[in-house]
Amino acid sequence: MSMTRYSRMKLSGEDWIGDIPQSWSAIRGKMLFEIRKRIAGEDGHTVLSITQRGVEEKDISSGEGQLAADYSKYQHLHRGEFAMNQMDLLTGWVDISKFDGVTSPDYRVFALRMVLSDKLEPVS
Numbered sequence: 835m836s837m838t839r840y841s842r843m844k845l846s847g848e849d850w851i852g853d854i855p856q857s858w859s860a861i862r863g864k865m866l867f868e869i870r871k872r873i874a875g876e877d878g879h880t881v882l883s884i885t886q887r888g889v890e891e892k893d894i895s896s897g898e899g900q901l902a903a904d905y906s907k908y909q910h911l912h913r914g915e916f917a918m919n920q921m922d923l924l925t926g927w928v929d930i931s932k933f934d935g936v937t938s939p940d941y942r943v944f945a946l947r948m949v950l951s952d953k954l955e956p957v958s
Contacts, residue, residue, distance in 0.1 A: 867944045872910040880935035882911050884919050888929035889937075908936035915945045 842856035854860055883892040883899075889911070894901060902908070911917050911931050918928040920942050937943070 866947055868947050870910075870915065870943045870945050871939075872943075873939065874906055874908050874910055874936045877905050879905065879908070879910075880933060881905055881908065882917075882931065882933055882935040882937045884917055884927050884929060884937065884941060886927050888927060889917060889931040889933060891933055891935065902938075905936060907939055909939050909941070909943060911935060911937045911941075911943050912945075915943055917941045917943045 840855035843853040844856050846854045846860040851860060881892040881894050882889050912934050913931055916928060916930040917937055919926040
């Protein structure tokens, strides 16, 4: 895979970033994403887990893996949002969810604040 070469570059305004293509903007990450924390308050939702294969539906009826006594304290994770386990960043994973459900209250859930491209749009 080769990277696109841009003919016109400009200063990003940040030494650690360096030059960026003329058509790009350099903005702070907190302007792009917002942290969402919406506690379900009830059981009965699809339970989602962040694995090294990404966000997956968890089969809680199998009795395998870590199970919670009460999933009502889990937080909503909607399709198009992304989540990460902030306690396990070295071996953990960050992924955009393909599912609606609930995930551990210990995870961070993020949503886009603005449209970045036709492939990445905010989730309402």
